[in-house]
Amino acid sequence: MSDRDPLEGIPAELLDWHKGALEGDAAVCAAPQPGRDGFPCIHNRAYHDRHRDVLGRTWPFFPDEPLTVAHRAPVADGMVTVETADHGPVVLPEPSWCTGHKATEAYREDIEHQSVEQAAAIPTLCHGAADVLAVQLVQRPFSPSAPQVHAVLNASEDLHALNSAGLDVAAGVLVEHAATLRHLARQLAALEVQR
DSSP states (O other): OOOSOTTTTOOHHHHHHHHHHHHTOTTBOOOOOTTOTTOOOOSBSSOOSSEEOTTSOEEOOOTTSOOOOOOBOOEETTEEEEEETTTEEEEEEOOTTOOOOBSEESSGGGOOEEOOOEEEEEEETTTEEEEEEEEEEEEOTTOSSOOSOEEEEEOOOOOOOOOHHHHHHHHHHHHHHHHHHHHHHHHHHHHHHHO
């Protein structure tokens, strides 16, 4: 057993969401992770396909979980208005790649643009199709530490069983996904030049 703190090296922004989940912050999903006490979902309460903890591990929703629907912020003439508790209505440009926003956020710095998440789906013996190396563009324009557009790559620690044929399929899927990563890198480079 290692004495290393599992949260060592985790970015401060993710640690803040983790702390919020543990302390009952109303902006954080905080759904418990089966079999891993102390590592709840750190996503905000907006819609998300899967729960995710501070270490990047993901898990599905369960049938008995309450379904919450976040109201979407309206976009007009390329501008979006998000109501915040600390700054009132915040009007900002909506990038063409953004999939939309919740209508309200607790804090202005939590406003986040997100693109569609793209992952490689690898068929496994244990869990069916497993999404790996999910990637998306993200921008938190009011973040004090990283306001620029950047990519987020989920390299989770989940383990999946594969036979030899499955491993060969996984290699092919990863080669195809590499093309997706390259395309997103070029899109991000173009956005960085525009700034």
